[in-house]
Amino acid sequence: MDTAVIKEKASQALKSFGLPRLIITLFLLLLFIIAPLANVNIASGVSDMLTRFGMNSILVLAMVPMVHSGCGLNFGIPLGIISGLLGATMTIEFGFTGFPSFLMAILFATPFAIILGAGYGLLLNKVKGGEMMIATYVGFSSVAFMCIMWLLLPYDNPTMVWGYAGTGLRTTISVEGAYLGVLDDFLRIEIGHLAIPTGTILFFALLALLMWLFLRTKTGTAMTAVGSNPVFATASGVSVDRMRTLSVIISTWLGAVGIIVYEQSFGFIQLYMGPFNMAMPAVSAILLGGASVNKASIANVVIGTLLFQGILTMTPSVMNGLIQMDISEVIRIIVSNGMILYALTRKQEASR
Amino acid sequence: MVLDFYKKRSFWIRVAVIALLIALGVWMFFIGKQHTILLDNNRSGDYRPLDEVAVSIDGSEPLDIWSRMRDQMIVTGQGHTLTVTYVDDNWQEQTITRELDIPVGEVYMLLSLPYLINNPDSPQEEWLTHFESQAVAVTSDEGSDIVTDETAAFSSF
Amino acid sequence: MRGESSMNVKKSPKELLINNLVPILFILICAFGIPLSGYSGSYLLNEILSRLGRNSFLVLSLLIPVMAGMGMNFGMTLGAMAGQIALILVTDWNVVGIPAMVLAALISMPVSVFLGWLCGNILNRAKGREMVTGYIISFFMNGVYQLVVLYMMGSIIPISSSALVLPRGYGIRNTVNLEGMRKSLDNLIPLNIFGASVPVATFILVAIFCLIIIWFRRTKLGQDMRAVGQDMEVARQAGIKVERTRVLSIIISTVFAGFGMIIYLQNIGTLNTYNSHSQIGMFSIAALLVGGASVDKANIRNVFIGIILFHLMFTIAPTVGRNLIGEAQLGEYFRVFVSYGVITLALVLYEVRKRREQRKALEEA
Numbered sequence: 001m002d003t004a005v006i007k008e009k010a011s012q013a014l015k016s017f018g019l020p021r022l023i024i025t026l027f028l029l030l031l032f033i034i035a036p037l038a039n040v041n042i043a044s045g046v047s048d049m050l051t052r053f054g055m056n057s058i059l060v061l062a063m064v065p066m067v068h069s070g071c072g073l074n075f076g077i078p079l080g081i082i083s084g085l086l087g088a089t090m091t092i093e094f095g096f097t098g099f100p101s102f103l104m105a106i107l108f109a110t111p112f113a114i115i116l117g118a119g120y121g122l123l124l125n126k127v128k129g130g131e132m133m134i135a136t137y138v139g140f141s142s143v144a145f146m147c148i149m150w151l152l153l154p155y156d157n158p159t160m161v162w163g164y165a166g167t168g169l170r171t172t173i174s175v176e177g178a179y180l181g182v183l184d185d186f187l188r189i190e191i192g193h194l195a196i197p198t199g200t201i202l203f204f205a206l207l208a209l210l211m212w213l214f215l216r217t218k219t220g221t222a223m224t225a226v227g228s229n230p231v232f233a234t235a236s237g238v239s240v241d242r243m244r245t246l247s248v249i250i251s252t253w254l255g256a257v258g259i260i261v262y263e264q265s266f267g268f269i270q271l272y273m274g275p276f277n278m279a280m281p282a283v284s285a286i287l288l289g290g291a292s293v294n295k296a297s298i299a300n301v302v303i304g305t306l307l308f309q310g311i312l313t314m315t316p317s318v319m320n321g322l323i324q325m326d327i328s329e330v331i332r333i334i335v336s337n338g339m340i341l342y343a344l345t346r347k348q349e350a351s352r
Numbered sequence: 353m354v355l356d357f358y359k360k361r362s363f364w365i366r367v368a369v370i371a372l373l374i375a376l377g378v379w380m381f382f383i384g385k386q387h388t389i390l391l392d393n394n395r396s397g398d399y400r401p402l403d404e405v406a407v408s409i410d411g412s413e414p415l416d417i418w419s420r421m422r423d424q425m426i427v428t429g430q431g432h433t434l435t436v437t438y439v440d441d442n443w444q445e446q447t448i449t450r451e452l453d454i455p456v457g458e459v460y461m462l463l464s465l466p467y468l469i470n471n472p473d474s475p476q477e478e479w480l481t482h483f484e485s486q487a488v489a490v491t492s493d494e495g496s497d498i499v500t501d502e503t504a505a506f507s508s509f
Numbered sequence: 510m511r512g513e514s515s516m517n518v519k520k521s522p523k524e525l526l527i528n529n530l531v532p533i534l535f536i537l538i539c540a541f542g543i544p545l546s547g548y549s550g551s552y553l554l555n556e557i558l559s560r561l562g563r564n565s566f567l568v569l570s571l572l573i574p575v576m577a578g579m580g581m582n583f584g585m586t587l588g589a590m591a592g593q594i595a596l597i598l599v600t601d602w603n604v605v606g607i608p609a610m611v612l613a614a615l616i617s618m619p620v621s622v623f624l625g626w627l628c629g630n631i632l633n634r635a636k637g638r639e640m641v642t643g644y645i646i647s648f649f650m651n652g653v654y655q656l657v658v659l660y661m662m663g664s665i666i667p668i669s670s671s672a673l674v675l676p677r678g679y680g681i682r683n684t685v686n687l688e689g690m691r692k693s694l695d696n697l698i699p700l701n702i703f704g705a706s707v708p709v710a711t712f713i714l715v716a717i718f719c720l721i722i723i724w725f726r727r728t729k730l731g732q733d734m735r736a737v738g739q740d741m742e743v744a745r746q747a748g749i750k751v752e753r754t755r756v757l758s759i760i761i762s763t764v765f766a767g768f769g770m771i772i773y774l775q776n777i778g779t780l781n782t783y784n785s786h787s788q789i790g791m792f793s794i795a796a797l798l799v800g801g802a803s804v805d806k807a808n809i810r811n812v813f814i815g816i817i818l819f820h821l822m823f824t825i826a827p828t829v830g831r832n833l834i835g836e837a838q839l840g841e842y843f844r845v846f847v848s849y850g851v852i853t854l855a856l857v858l859y860e861v862r863k864r865r866e867q868r869k870a871l872e873e874a
Contacts, residue, residue, distance in 0.1 A: 127860035132641040134860065137853040144846035151839055327660060333652030337645050344642045345634035377615040384608025386689065428605055459603060
């Protein structure tokens with residue numbers, strides 16, 4: 001009897017935690033345990049993980065509003081990233097430096113994010129039920145469209161344009177002298193090998209807190225209602241389409257902010273095909289954190305990003321140290337897409 | 353009962369089709385495999401090299417091989433007709449035509465022309481032997497950097 | 510049958526325009542671009558014939574899942590991977606010419622069947638979002654493909670040729686030279702018209718495939734697929750094994766995609782080990798949609814119109830970009846944008862139409 005109950009409970013716990021997530025958590029733990037054997041310093045491993053957590057967490061956070069409003073996973077995050085890139089290039093074009101350049105980048109990006117997000121939201125309202133596929137392709141087409149634009153837009157700051165032609169933005173642009181490390185170096189903690197980018201993490205915490213508060217406001221709860229029960233939401237006088245559009249705008253804006261934060265840590269603005277593959281890691285990170293196609297929380301964001309980035313940073317160094325074979329890229333592809341596949345095929349979502 | 357009979361028949365049809373496909377694959381392997389024949393005009397045992405030999409396989413353009421030289425011909429499949437033309441000690445032009453049958457597992461085969469010309473009717477194994485190719489060390493790193501980026505495919509399409 | 514019945518209904522010009530928006534847009538792009546590109550007619554003819562030859566098989570392989578209501582099979586990439594693995598093996602074994610192609614096709618078959626079976630079963634667990642799932646499967650399998658080709662070939666799977674294996678001793682090089690079978694099918698029956706070479710043998714194979722598809726529609730399985738495509742529940746009540754039928758449609762598509770990839774690569778002559786397959790699904794789907802197909806309706810005519818229009822655009826875009834703005838790169842980005850844009854537009858139009866039809870059905874009920 002007792003063993004049956006325990007078994008039942010264990011299987012239920014496993015089900016709610018999800019087998020893939022369990023495997024990946026155990027895998028990450030294993031990596032940390034065997035790291036010393038591979039001559040990998042755990043402290044620097046943790047530092048790398050935290051740095052990359054700071055870089056990516058806001059992009060992952062951007063998934064939350066759209067999941068809440070029932071638009072599914074935002075595979076169209078490249079659209080937000082493009083707004084961010086516009087802001088980033090404009091702040092450099094106009095010659096801002098230091099912390100103001102970071103703020104100005106966000107400020108410049110905001111109108112683009114709102115306009116693009118609104119258009120994208122209106123489009124998604126017309127295709128309810130097929131959002132994710134269309135989102136993917138909206139993202140791709142906008143990246144390809146911007147490839148044309150990066151060549152044509154009248155930027156002329158010599159640090160950004162191709163030297164010989166004098167026009168057309170470069171593929172990668174350094175943010176040194178602008179907002180490189182403005183968050184990472186704010187209140188930075190360094191103890192031996194351990195370095196914590198406090199500012200970035202605080203900035204994420206601030207946005208996460210705002211998101212958490214927003215989801216508890218009247219608008220926020222209405223948004224969640226739209227996602228979980230659109231019929232009920234309409235009956236209680238909430239405009240489904242407006243809520244969805246709002247969620248898409250917020251998501252797009254967070255994508256814009258996310259990429260700027262990413263750049264201040266990474267050091268470069270990546271244009272052209274750069275934003276192309278940015279959606280998958282963000283989507284799989286939040287799923288790894290326990291979110292599903294129609295449910296996501298801040299905790300999912302934090303746990304997921306830590307796990308995902310942990311795997312990404314630890315695998316190459318440990319694998320290299322142990323077997324001189326770097327299969328981290330393959331692991332990244334399999335883990336991230338496997339996670340998305342798992343979320344798409346879960347039974348309880350099959351009805352949606 | 354009827355169903356069972358049906359099932360059995362379709363099962364056997366499937367087995368037959370799969371066997372047929374495998375047989376087709378094996379056949380394709382045999383007729384499509386490339387072999388390199390090294391045509392050797394060097395001393396072989398007691399037989400000294402000839403001044404000049406013209407070799408043609410399956411009616412190809414004859415290849416002239418001078419004394420103590422070696423050249424190669426690439427052939428596809430197993431059965432081939434070898435035609436060797438040379439000038440004998442009496443200044444008479446001689447032609448030897450032989451059928452070749454290259455074992456499928458072989459990549460390189462060494463064909464000793466002096467031996468063949470002196471023993472035109474000897475069995476194939478005596479003048480056509482396995483040759484272990486020295487693995488060519490590829491020193492250039494060209495093509496060793498792996499591009500796995502999906503977007504890289506755009507330009508190549 | 511949906512397509513045929515709706516064809517009988519008289520349509521307003523506006524509806525006709527919207528339904529054929531994508532092909533019309535493309536005709537306009539091409540009509541505008543061809544004079545600007547400055548290419549001669551015989552060059553374009555040659556280019557289109559060669560592209561028609563190498564892409565038709567791939568695009569045709571998409572038709573069967575559409576019949577079964579599973580939308581565009583983004584998982585066709587799996588077949589392409591199977592074809593590439595077979596080509597690597599065949600190249601390593603030194604097999605050349607037509608036998609090499611047949612052998613590669615035979616080797617790719619079991620791999621494709623297995624991958625297709627896997628893909629079909631996963632898609633059965635994600636009904637209603639087959640396309641996005643298929644798309645992710647292709648990414649996921651790309652990881653597995655890399656694991657096999659980059660790490661297992663040469664170490665676990667024996668590869669002897671040093672021209673294929675990386676200097677480190679395992680893994681396949683970035684490019685595999687398919688010199689031994691280059692254009693062996695295209696040039697099997699040589700024919701030239703107006704200075705353009707026609708890949709006759711390839712076209713014969715494509716024609717056979719078309720006939721197979723037409724025949725397949727009439728078989729029991731084909732009928733079942735169309736029933737499943739129209740309404741899964743009705744089909745189930747009629748005693749059709751819905752899941753099995755759907756899996757079969759994906760398996761067939763994957764196997765033919767594998768063959769298609771082999772035909773495609775024999776024309777190109779080199780295999781880019783790690784990215785030849787990655788965009789093939791996207792380009793094939795874009796071509797089919799350009800031909801006027803939609804997610805739930807696609808026929809053989811769409812395939813050929815689509816390939817001609819899409820590849821005409823693809824051929825002229827870089828030169829038009831250079832002549833117009835002075836930058837060939839611009840044209841290349843433009844064609845990438847158009848490829849993605851077309852898919853986006855077609856998907857949006859399909860979803861909008863589906864929703865309109867649903868609403869209409871609700872109002873009538």
